[in-house]
Amino acid sequence: xxxxxxxxxxxxxxxxxxxxxxxxxxxxxxxxxxxxxxxxxxxxxxxxxxxxxxxxxxxxxxxxxxxxxxxxxxxxxxxxxxxxxxxxxxxxxxxxxxxxxx
Numbered sequence: 001x002x003x004x005x006x007x008x009x010x011x012x013x014x015x016x017x018x019x020x021x022x023x024x025x026x027x028x029x030x031x032x033x034x035x036x037x038x039x040x041x042x043x044x045x046x047x048x049x050x051x052x053x054x055x056x057x058x059x060x061x062x063x064x065x066x067x068x069x070x071x072x073x074x075x076x077x078x079x080x081x082x083x084x085x086x087x088x089x090x091x092x093x094x095x096x097x098x099x100x101x102x
Contacts, residue, residue, distance in 0.1 A: 005013065040046035055061045 037050065040050055054064055
């Protein structure tokens with residue numbers, strides 16, 4: 001039609017023209033990464049390295065640590081937890097690990 005497209009429309013059209021030929025390369029790359037991660041996690045040393053990598057990620061690492069701790073920590077509202085709390089049957093800690101007032 002001979003008219004110039006507005007800048008946002010031109011950016012979208014340009015992105016689409018760039019994305020179409022690169023899309024299959026991105027798809028193949030994702031498949032290769034997924035297969036590589038599965039292969040690496042089969043070996044115990046690879047699993048350790050991958051888990052260490054995940055735990056060292058800035059935000060995701062902290063979330064994964066908290067999830068792991070929460071899996072093994074007794075829930076405060078669980079009846080066994082409450083019974084042990086009131087009977088004093090929690091583990092006894094050495095004196096240097098006891099919480100002391102300031």
